[in-house]
Each structure stands twice: as C-alpha cells, then as structure tokens.
Amino acid sequence: MPGRLDFKSKLSFDENQTPSGILAGIPINKGIDDEASRGSAIDDNNFDETNNHLLKSILHAQVEYPELRFGQLLVNAMKLQEKCPEIFYIKDDELAEKLNLLSS
DSSP states (O other): TGGGGOOOOOOOTTTOOOOGGGGSSSSOOOOOHHHHHHHHHHTTTOOOOOHHHHHHHHOOOOOOOTTTTTHHHHHHHOSSSSSOHHHHSHHHHHHHHEEEEEEE
C-alpha cells in the first residue's frame, strides 16, 4: 500500500459549514482533544469486545512464542498462502514507529 500515508482528501473541511448527510444530526463537541480522548480510551480499556479479544490473543501468543517478532507472529497465525516478507522481517521497533506515524 505505498502512498497510502500520502492520502489527500478530495473534500475540504470548514468548521463553519453546516454539516450534511448521514452524520449531520450528530452534535460536535469541539472541546474534546483527540489525543486526550484516545489516551483515555486506552487507559480505561474502553475497547469493544472484539478489540479486547484480539489484544488478549496477541498478548497470549507473544507470551507463548517470545522469540517471534510481531510480524512473524501474524504471518504464522494467518498461515498465508503467499510469502509476505514486508511484515515477516520487519523489526518490532520499526513496526511500532510506522504505527505511530499512521496515528499521527
């Protein structure tokens, strides 16, 4: 997915415009800081049941196979039909940095 981080929306955002469409009826709270909100959700474990199950499964697998990097763990768990060296060989700290860039 090269270039995905360089995505530029075709739509512009103007806070003074009147919202329209499906989400128009949802009130906007401009006093919420996105970073604080995300941190609060993480700290309070406010994830849905599927996310909780996924994260617990990842932790369990990492405890079971501590010698595997995260990418190796995923590739092995998924039993891919084709090789995926981009994720299999990435170091955990490099993957963490890429995830941080994605959420910035």
